[in-house]
Amino acid sequence: MIGFENVRKEYPGGTVAVEDFSLEIASHEAVALVGTSGSGKTTLMRMINRMVDPTAGRVHIDDEDVAAMDPVVLRRSIGYVMQASGLLPHRTVLDNITTVPVLRGTAKGEARERARTLMDTVGLDPDLADRYPAQLSGGQQQRVGVARGLAADPNILLMDEPFGAVDPIVRDELQGELQRLQRELRKTIVFVTHDIDEAFRIGDRVAILRPGGRIAQVGTPQEILADPTDDFVASFVGADRGARTLHVEHVDGRDVVVDADGRAAGVLAGADGRLGDGGAADGDAAAGPGAEALATEERPR
């Protein structure tokens, strides 16, 4: 469990990155901190492994104040994945992954063996083990970054916009893989992003931050979508633009979900995963322009 208690961060010169932030993150929970730049989300995340020390308040892990821990020992016990991977350019993929276990004193052979297993876990071709980071694609580098974050089998994984620098298709793939990994590993994940869709996809809970680390709303994606606390949240999640307001139209016996602009968003399935039966009688009458295309192409969103 990670706890923030009335945490404040003020830099010399008077810039306040975080005013007064409190949040509890349960073990095995993935929490996404989402906000625009200047919301203090990265600063907050870096307080967990003492890359940033708060000016006031405290951060604790399992009721132990991190301020009392040796930062080096603390950091080796927490996985950290950053944007643009932050890999050591002069070390091979395998040596990058084994960085933390080797620092912690694991025998090199053992660390390498585990690193090879991890490469498989994160979907990396074993042939890449002896390559240098510059010889990999952006997506591959991020996978190495994730493998490195997991190498010492930490309970906590901090992820700072890890997929921000890769193209949308690869990002989608990596997000899916992270979801799969999290189902298997059940780490406590703190995930920083400015992309609300990514936050909703990764986070069991999502904290939407205003500038200065002020929490606009915390909750599950469902809770936030169902009941945005104010206009800021509504605007952030896109509810005010109608992007989140969907309605059902019946097309050729199926329930097609259409957004506020009339664009087809998908096909409605029942709780059992089967496609809903919209009833043939009113199907044709409700077909909108977008829905028509979907009915013929089964076009995904």
Add this chain to the structure above:
Amino acid sequence: MNENPFLGALDWLADPMRWSGPSGIPVRTAEHLGYTALGVLVAALIAVPVGLYVGHTGRFKGLAVGAAGVARALPTLGLVTLFALLVGIGLTAPLLAFVTLAIPSLLAGAYSAVESADPATVDAARAQGMTEWQILTRVEIPLGMSLLVGGVRGATVQVVATAMLAAYVGSGGLGRYIFQGLGSQDYPQMIAGSLLVIVLALVLDLALLLLQRLTAPRGTVAP
């Protein structure tokens, strides 16, 4: 003896008598190299740790840059004379001058080596749990090694080219030929001495350039 002093210098160099004995070219070259190595080594012991510290912490950078600039501006011949007046004739005075001459390049090489590491890479290394010493020795120095060797190269070439001043205050080295030639108006000998210094400087420069290439971190240069 040849009328043209350049051809005379070649004749002088071609004389087998010059290549043996205690004042022969091999011994003088070895002395010259020894002074250079000693000067660069002592300077490195001072300047490299300071440069690494300045580069890693970012502290005292203005002071280091300023001090290096001042040291660069000092005239070496003046320094040799000054030190000789203070500590007497011998090797100490020119060595002190060579150390002063070598420090700016070494200092600049060391701190620019450390500074050249991508801040994001250093931040990531720290976040993984490397100590500051591990960041310096396993990340910053390996990544900046060729710049550090570049500093050694600059210092070495400057000192080797200046080490003939040791003979000015009574020591050996290739400067002996130059100052002897100067004293007796033996221009072929002077030119021969100068040519030897030039060749030595070029050879060292090339050797260190090669070392600089070899120490470029793998993975950061095109395969």
